[in-house]
Amino acid sequence: MTIELSEPGTGGLDGIVAVLRAWQHEGAPMQLHPGDLGWFWRFGAEATAAAVRTWSRGGRILAVGLLDHPRLLRLAVAPDARRDGELAHRLASDLGDPGRGVLPAGTASVEAPAGALVRDLLDEDGWQAGEPWTPLRRDLTAPVPGPGVRVVEVTPDQVPERVAVQRASFDGSTFTEAAWHAMAAGSPYAGARCLVAYDERGDAVAAVTVWPAGPHRPGLLEPLGVHRDHRGRGHGAAIVRAAAAALRELGSSSAVVCTPSSNTAAVATYGSAGFDRLPEVRDLCRPPL
Numbered sequence: 001m002t003i004e005l006s007e008p009g010t011g012g013l014d015g016i017v018a019v020l021r022a023w024q025h026e027g028a029p030m031q032l033h034p035g036d037l038g039w040f041w042r043f044g045a046e047a048t049a050a051a052v053r054t055w056s057r058g059g060r061i062l063a064v065g066l067l068d069h070p071r072l073l074r075l076a077v078a079p080d081a082r083r084d085g086e087l088a089h090r091l092a093s094d095l096g097d098p099g100r101g102v103l104p105a106g107t108a109s110v111e112a113p114a115g116a117l118v119r120d121l122l123d124e125d126g127w128q129a130g131e132p133w134t135p136l137r138r139d140l141t142a143p144v145p146g147p148g149v150r151v152v153e154v155t156p157d158q159v160p161e162r163v164a165v166q167r168a169s170f171d172g173s174t175f176t177e178a179a180w181h182a183m184a185a186g187s188p189y190a191g192a193r194c195l196v197a198y199d200e201r202g203d204a205v206a207a208v209t210v211w212p213a214g215p216h217r218p219g220l221l222e223p224l225g226v227h228r229d230h231r232g233r234g235h236g237a238a239i240v241r242a243a244a245a246a247l248r249e250l251g252s253s254s255a256v257v258c259t260p261s262s263n264t265a266a267v268a269t270y271g272s273a274g275f276d277r278l279p280e281v282r283d284l285c286r287p288p289l
Contacts, residue, residue, distance in 0.1 A: 004055070014187045021214050026217075029281075031112075032111075033076075035222050036068070039222050071103065074110075082117065088117035095122065129283075129284065133258050133259065133283075138256075144244045144245040148234070156181075163177050163180060168225075189211075195208050197235055206224075208221055210250070222257070240269060
């Protein structure tokens with residue numbers, strides 16, 4: 001049986017979300033999480049489907065890719081297929097050939113899980129290491145200390161504040177109320193939560209979305225931001241603790257996040273909220289063709 005590359009269409013998205021959930025487990029390298037798909041869903045189901053690629057053999061999905069950017073593919077591989085030679089060679093061929101409909105010509109990047117054979121093959125093909133990222137993890141076996149500020153779960157009435165904090169946390173953010181509702185309508189958001197933190201004056205100062213992958217599986221924080229006018233006051237660590245507590249309540253075994261290593265403030269914030277740093281990871285970058 002040969003490996004087949006395909007696009008799922010909107011009707012196949014829920015099945016892919018279920019597959020990604022099943023691939024999340026403790027001790028595994030960080031890779032594409034159903035929450036990543038859920039956050040992308042803010043662009044709508046059709047755009048999400050258009051950005052997803054799957055590689056299957058005999059009807060079983062072995063790898064899932066999300067074009068988080070037209071030139072960046074974020075890849076997840078089934079745990080028992082990370083060293084599958086046939087799959088790795090097919091992935092490397094499809095990623096390297098713009099005619100396959102995965103990545104365009106010119107520079108491009110792939111985020112692939114550590115230990116996957118495809119990383120070795122891309123390295124042999126001349127792909128180069130990109131920007132370092134720092135994964136962080138917090139075990140949720142024990143209760144999480146309280147945030148120390150008021151934190152509420154976002155309801156439709158609070159969406160304007162959730163959106164305002166997001167836009168004030170990230171330069172160039174295009175997040176809108178319509179985007180939040182599109183995200184919340186997607187299947188990955190079932191069980192997920194958006195949280196907003198407020199300071200002593202009642203101002204919305206930080207926000208996060210947490211994505212469980214099911215009981216006893218790692219849950220993801222994506223995105224997390226602190227309003228630019230309220231930084232340096234501990235609100236980042238507070239919302240991180242609230243996010244971890246929410247994931248624990250939802251049954252997650254751990255809370256995970258990945259941030260650019262150059263963002264030392266973010267790395268320090270997660271550390272102060274009880275997250276442990278894991279070994280750095282790097283995307284693989286294809287030189288111009």
